[in-house]
Amino acid sequence: MNFILLIGCLLFSSASGRCPDGFVTFGLSCYYFSHDVGTWIGSQVACNQAFFPTKANLVEINDQEENHFLYQQAKATQKDYWVGASDLQIAGMYRWLSGKVVSASSSHWIPGQPSRGPEHCMNILQGVSTSNCWNDAPCNSLYYFICETPAN
Ligand SMILES: [Ca+2]
Numbered sequence: 001m002n003f004i005l006l007i008g009c010l011l012f013s014s015a016s017g018r019c020p021d022g023f024v025t026f027g028l029s030c031y032y033f034s035h036d037v038g039t040w041i042g043s044q045v046a047c048n049q050a051f052f053p054t055k056a057n058l059v060e061i062n063d064q065e066e067n068h069f070l071y072q073q074a075k076a077t078q079k080d081y082w083v084g085a086s087d088l089q090i091a092g093m094y095r096w097l098s099g100k101v102v103s104a105s106s107s108h109w110i111p112g113q114p115s116r117g118p119e120h121c122m123n124i125l126q127g128v129s130t131s132n133c134w135n136d137a138p139c140n141s142l143y144y145f146i147c148e149t150p151a152n
Contacts, residue, residue, distance in 0.1 A: 018151045023149070026066065027151075028150060029148050030056075030150070030151050031059065031070070031148055033073055033079075034144045034146070037143055037144055039140050039142060040082050040086065043082045047145065056149035057097050057147065057149070058082060058084030058146065058148070059147065060084050061108070063106070064106075064131075067108050067131055068131045070146060071126070074124055074125075074133065075126050077126070080123055080125045081145055082121065082122070082145040083123060083124055084096055084097040085102050086121045092116070094122060109132060110128055110132055118138050121137055122134055123136075
């Protein structure tokens with residue numbers, strides 16, 4: 001009897017869950033908001049490995065709605081998070097991990113950011129008043145991080 005209940009639960013959870021445990025659904029993606037901090041590279045490694053066999057990456061922000069969702073989550077958790085863009089390849093040219101260039105027209109930098117210098121990795125800061133929340137920070141700084149993987 002318990003076995004049958006267990007099977008039923010497994011079937012139900014796999015049929016109803018579009019995102020892995022611990023991930024939040026928004027649009028066509030699943031997001032994981034970390035409870036630990038890491039460097040920018042360490043965070044990407046964690047996104048790749050932590051949820052095996054679910055492979056995720058640091059989040060790529062593709063539109064205003066997605067950015068607003070992430071900003072609201074950061075506000076709610078009162079944490080600053082790494083996201084998946086850097087200018088480590090070419091200083092001054094921010095790219096997402098997919099290689100897509102962060103276009104000036106669809107960016108959400110905090111006024112005055114990116115401040116550059118030794119800062120080459122992008123994070124979102126929750127302590128700002130609008131969803132223009134992007135900042136550049138030293139890649140070895142420790143922040144929480146957001147992983148993204150496609151929803152099933
Ligand atoms: Ca900065």
